[in-house]
Amino acid sequence: MNTTAQPLATLLRQLKPVQLRLLAELNNSQALGVAAARVGIAQPAASRHMAEMEALLGLALHERQGRGLTLTPVGEALARRAARIQIELADAARDISEAATGRxxxxxxxxxxxxxxxxxxxxxxxxxxxxxxxxxxxxxxxxxxxxxxxxxxxxxxxxxxxxxxxxxxxxxxxAGEPLSLVVRRGHPLVVLPNITLDDLLRYEWVMGDDETLLTQTVMARLADLHAPAPLRRISTSSFLFTLALLNQTDAIAPLATPVATSFSGNPSVPFVTLPLDLGMTVAxxxxxxxxxxxxxxxxxxxxxxxxxxx
Missing domain, CATH: 3.40.190.10 (Periplasmic binding protein-like II)
Incomplete structure (x- = not known):
């Protein structure tokens, strides 16, 4: 057994719940006043709790930086555990409530x-x-x-x-997530007997920025097909904004197939799935x-x- 770890473990058990909550909040806010307010105590009381924890453990948990403060590596490690304890206590309360009420x-x-x-x-x-x-x-x-x-x-x-x-x-x-191409009802592509990749690339595509997984998937698949990147004048990760663009323009949007299917099965929805599978599947x-x-x-x-x- 580690003879140095055992005394520290004993000391950690002496920390008060309010001190652990304060440390967890301090890790999020990096401001003692904000952390104190979230815990429901005054800032002088928060300062006293921090001093008591450091005196008890014999370790520095925070340090001043200008008008604010930061946690030391030791403080951050303890704060992460303190946050986990708060989550576990909240989940325990929910477990007990379900068991007690049967609901x-x-x-x-x-x-x-x-x-x-x-x-x-x-x-x-x-x-x-x-x-x-x-x-x-x-x-x-x-x-x-x-x-x-x-x-x-x-x-x-x-x-x-x-x-x-x-x-x-x-x-x-x-599972993986296949993608389909969605356009508005009445889109010029819908009336074509056979849609080609060249036909698709004549229109703007609505996708997120280059960091999003969906966009990376589309770009990688088009590269595999030796096709150029589609035109994107507007990039958005907002689903509602994407639908608005589709409704008001001739843009094309790659969307998860379950989302696209929910449109195709409802004639009252102003969007349709193009009958062309480019083999695009998100990880x-x-x-x-x-x-x-x-x-x-x-x-x-x-x-x-x-x-x-x-």
Whole structure:
């Protein structure tokens, strides 16, 4: 056994919950006054708590920099653990509430657009039929944003893609995400008997910037087909803005096939899928959770249902 680690572990157990909360908030804000306000204490009390922690541990947790402060490497390490403790306590409260009341709690799920429509939506529809009291909060966003929300404890799980080098999140791989090309009803391309790649490249394409995975996928596939990059006068990652552009212009948008299919099956929707498959598929998405944590019973049931549909 490490003789130096044991005394430190004993000392860490003496830290107060309010001190751990303060340290976690300080890591986010880098301002003692802001962190104190979020915890619900005065700034002098926050300063006293910081001094008490450093005296107890015999380690410097923060240092002044101009008018602000930063955490030392030791402080950052402890703050990350403190944040995890706050998340676990919040999840424990939800577990206890479900067990005590017998009612399903609120499940917070995130997803990128395609899986949100093809998996999350039908799973939630079925759950509402089976469990009338079941409630869910759904966030549809990019993988980067969803993973940030997941690390912060604002989501239970997400259908997203992990970045390389991720250390806090775990992923259960599900499937790749094929792309289809969507235009407005009445687009000149719709009346062509056979649409070619050259026909497509005569029009503007609506996509995100070059850093987005969808755009990188499209560009890589066009390069494989020895085709030039499409014209893009407007780049956006906003789904609603993309639909507005499609509705008012002759632009073409590569969208997740489940999203495109939802348009094609509804004649009242002013968008259609072009009958041409360029073989574009975005890298597989996964069911992503925080490493070392267990989902609440309600969240686990929903996650299992989604995996069963995939």
């Amino acid at each position: 399903s709690g609120v499940v917070r799920v995130g997803a990128v657009t395609g899986p949100a429509l093809s998996l999350v939506l039908p799973a939630l529809t079925e759950f509402q039929r089976l469990y009338p009291e079941f409630r869910a909060e759904v966030t549809v966003a990019t993988s980067v944003h969803l993973c940030e929300q997941l690390r912060a404890g604002h989501l239970d799980f997400a259908l997203a893609r992990l970045s390389l080098g991720e250390t806090q999140l775990d992923a259960h791989r599900i 597989p998405f996964s069911l992503v959770t925080r490493i070392g944590t267990r989902l609440t019973p309600s969240a686990q049931r929903l996650a299992d249902a989604i995996l069963g549909m995939a």
